[in-house]
Amino acid sequence: MRTAYHEQLDALTNRLAEMCGLAGVAMERATQALLQADLPLAEQVITDHDQIATLSARAEEDAFVLLALQAPVAGDLRAVVSSIQIVADVDRMGALALHVAKIARRRHPQPALPEEVNGYFAEMGRVAVDLGHSAQEVLLTKDPEKAARIREDDDAMDDLHRHLFTVLMDRDWKHGVAAAVDVTLLGRFYERFADHAVEVARRVIFQVTGHNPDEEQLPAAR
Template sequence: MRTAYHEQLDALTNQLADMCRLAGLAMERATQSLLQADLVLAEQVITDHDQISTASARAEEAAFVLLALQAPVAGDLRAIVSSIQIVADVERMGALALHVAKISRRRHPQHALPEEVNGYFAEMGRVAVELGNSAREVLLSRDPEKARRIREEDDAMDDLHRHLFTVLMDREWKHGVAAAVDVTLLGRFYERFADHAVEISRRVIFQVTGRLPEEEEIPTC
């Protein structure tokens, strides 16, 4: 019976890892849509979001079934409770990619981004996809050291986000309020995507060690 339980737990972990893959792919496509004003890619991200929502519901249900029927204790209980929290983190990552795609679609056929910030968002997109992939690898490997290194990758995103604001605050900004609002929102979406990847890594560390690393508050959006 315990063998079946651990097989179910492994299956849940694989579901979460696949959700990370889907979220990273969504952000990759959303970024391409944003940079290229590609309506087809934007629509694909919006349509494919249902896959993440469906996977999220299935993973959450699987976790609650394990919690209700197996009466886990200690490490197993940590694993299941953390998995439920990770479901929410990955689902939010997918939703943030969706927000990026929706802005791209709303501004089509124009580009949502002024040309001078394209480089920032190309790099933020690259870092976001790497963080999604790293979160997936950490879920599968359960390696606390790899999980801790995700924080360093997140620092790169934070630096890009800060530098983006120097462009927005420059007196030479000539693209108006609407573009400034879009850039501000988009920058926030990428930053939060990265933050949720960091939270996944923290939860994996908690699963393995029983201790939650001291960091910022768990994101709520």
């Protein structure tokens, strides 16, 4: 039989998963806005950000009520404590998508990115969206196998980020300092988005298995 505790914890987990989904969609749209200098789409991401902030506040409150009314112990308590920590990570994922959208808006009608690095950001966007989905899946299924996919995506993001810096540092960079500053910040936003998705998965797996995933398997967020 389902207890009130489990029902409330499931509701909280579903809310976290919903936030992850919204953060993924926000990053997908922000990336498109960035690549296509699409102002309405950038503004949609900026407006929609309120939803994530609202869900975030609600999830914190849900966790608090759960602790107050159910006074869970042992593993059940760990699950709620993890949820409180996960809220902060997913909230940040949403904020990073917002930052990307704001750069797209600030540079409009110019594209924020030099043509030369569009491909990197298209790919970083794809990987970020994938990470959002994977974190959502790990939250819902708590499956350590699925966490492995997060590791691959995070490695892919690191590679892209490294290559992007190689392009930036090249003596042939012709796009000036302002574009380099934007590209540096944007690259950092995608990398941090990935770090937070990794952190969500790490916390879920820790909560289920009682130990941190091997550093080899799932690198800690930087």
